[in-house]
Amino acid sequence: MPDPLMTIRKAFSNSKLIGIAVLFVVLDLGCSSSAGISIPSENSAKSAGGQGAIDVSDPAKKAIDGAKTEEKKGAQHGEEGTDNASVTHPIRKETMVGYYAWWMKGAWIDLDLEVYDRIIFFTTTPGSDGKMQSRNGWPHAWVSLLARTDSLGIQVVPALALMEADSIKTLFGSRTNIGNLLETALDLVKESRGAGVHLDIELFEAVSDSMRDGFF
Numbered sequence: 001m002p003d004p005l006m007t008i009r010k011a012f013s014n015s016k017l018i019g020i021a022v023l024f025v026v027l028d029l030g031c032s033s034s035a036g037i038s039i040p041s042e043n044s045a046k047s048a049g050g051q052g053a054i055d056v057s058d059p060a061k062k063a064i065d066g067a068k069t070e071e072k073k074g075a076q077h078g079e080e081g082t083d084n085a086s087v088t089h090p091i092r093k094e095t096m097v098g099y100y101a102w103w104m105k106g107a108w109i110d111l112d113l114e115v116y117d118r119i120i121f122f123t124t125t126p127g128s129d130g131k132m133q134s135r136n137g138w139p140h141a142w143v144s145l146l147a148r149t150d151s152l153g154i155q156v157v158p159a160l161a162l163m164e165a166d167s168i169k170t171l172f173g174s175r176t177n178i179g180n181l182l183e184t185a186l187d188l189v190k191e192s193r194g195a196g197v198h199l200d201i202e203l204f205e206a207v208s209d210s211m212r213d214g215f216f
Helices: 002-030 043-046 059-076 102-108 140-151 165-172 175-193 208-214
Strands: 031-034 037-041 097-101 116-125 132-134 155-162 196-199
Touching: 097 102, 102 116, 116 175, 116 196, 140 155, 155 165, 155 175, 165 175, 165 208
Parallel strands: 097 116, 116 155, 155 196
Antiparallel strands: 031 037, 116 132
């Protein structure tokens, strides 16, 4: 004869399983799935009506909807990426200056020159008498580079560099040599079509007052 207590427990257990199964069915009918996240369907929202329904919509969906709204606004204002877009670039307040060394030869062809406002050609070298000693091809061997920079509105300024201590002392110790250096510098200014000349005189030791005055 079956135990009444066991029968009751079994019936109660079955009723729980049936209740859980029914609950899953109801949830499945009332919800749609998006990327593995359940969100209320239009039918379930309508059935809830004005009966104090709780908004359980997924935050990710809200974010997506918000992004779509902003995208539409952007299209109306002509942002980049839309059919009526007008491309705008930020105004750059800084000045970009770069050196281009003569030994780089034709490497400028592969450079993005448009980021520069001014390029310093490095270098020409005066002798200890102030006259031009080495041009490294400036400007005749660099006509292609100059044509490219000119088309971009970029100034190219030749550098006049002297770094040998003995030559510097001899140059700035003589008024004649200093006069020659001034003429050499002015010739470079003319060759740059008025862009200027970049002076690079480097000496790392103490000098006399007269030599300092000559440098100034």
